[in-house]
Amino acid sequence: MGSRPADAAGGQQQQQAEEPSMADVYGGHELTPLQKHAAFFDRNRDGIIYPSETYQGLRAIGCGVVLSAAGTVFINVFLSSKTVPANVKPPAFKFPIYVKTIQQGKHGSDTDVYDTQGRFVPEKFEEIFKKHAHTRPDALTDKELGEMLKANRDPKDFAGRVGAFVEWRLLYALCKDKEGFLHKETVKAVYDGSVFEKLEREKKEAKEFAKKK
Numbered sequence: 001m002g003s004r005p006a007d008a009a010g011g012q013q014q015q016q017a018e019e020p021s022m023a024d025v026y027g028g029h030e031l032t033p034l035q036k037h038a039a040f041f042d043r044n045r046d047g048i049i050y051p052s053e054t055y056q057g058l059r060a061i062g063c064g065v066v067l068s069a070a071g072t073v074f075i076n077v078f079l080s081s082k083t084v085p086a087n088v089k090p091p092a093f094k095f096p097i098y099v100k101t102i103q104q105g106k107h108g109s110d111t112d113v114y115d116t117q118g119r120f121v122p123e124k125f126e127e128i129f130k131k132h133a134h135t136r137p138d139a140l141t142d143k144e145l146g147e148m149l150k151a152n153r154d155p156k157d158f159a160g161r162v163g164a165f166v167e168w169r170l171l172y173a174l175c176k177d178k179e180g181f182l183h184k185e186t187v188k189a190v191y192d193g194s195v196f197e198k199l200e201r202e203k204k205e206a207k208e209f210a211k212k213k
């Protein structure tokens with residue numbers, strides 16, 4: 001009947017089952033920030049984002065049916081061919097996006113805050129606000145965002161410009177505050193994907209609140 005050390009240490013033997021971390025799920029490797037950004041949409045955590053998952057993810061963060069459907073087609077068609085590893089031949093019309101090789105989906109006319117390996121580059125992140133946050137140092141207005149997108153345009157890069165436009169305009173629509181500011185901390189949270197988790201939580205809470213009313 002001897003008490004175990006864990007009991008002696010304050011009865012913490014009833015540890016709650018913790019959710020597995022992303023690293024556990026993705027083969028024991030810590031994910032890069034860009035992999036985390038994409039992994040939010042890998043709803044069943046198997047490393048591949050099928051269109052149904054992109055759709056569910058977009059709905060979960062507050063996009064409507066039409067926007068989510070259009071966004072899914074756009075995202076999966078564009079990123080599937082780029083991210084499928086060279087040794088894999090995916091079934092036709094399934095449009096899988098691979099989280100592991102998501103950095104291959106990088107496009108031009110972006111901020112370069114993600115480097116070519118999908119890592120976060122703090123200097124580039126700071127540069128966004130140094131260069132374009134004129135009204136207040138820690139946020140972007142609608143107009144300032146437009147100015148940034150224009151400044152980032154690479155020559156003759158139609159696809160990259162459209163990609164950057166959609167990413168940033170959608171982010172702005174989802175996350176701007178009442179006065180139309182897109183905050184620096186929100187933009188920071190894009191780069192590790194935590195912004196999506198926050199939006200999903202807020203959406204769930206708003207639903208619960210509406211039910212109770």
Ligand code: HEM
Nearest residue numbers: 038041097105106107110111112113114167168170171190
């Ligand atoms: C509502 C949904 C989404 C929003 C608002 C969003 C927003 C953004 C933003 C603002 C960037 C930064 C671009 C830059 O630094 O200029 C970005 C980059 C990126 N996102 Fe998303 N994203 C979304 C969904 C997705 C999904 C579903 C995927 C793929 C599964 C994805 C893959 C990427 C990739 C590959 C980049 C790197 C682009 C580059 O640096 O060239 N995103 N996203």
Ligand SMILES: [Ca+2]
Nearest residue numbers: 042044046048
């Ligand atoms: Ca999946």
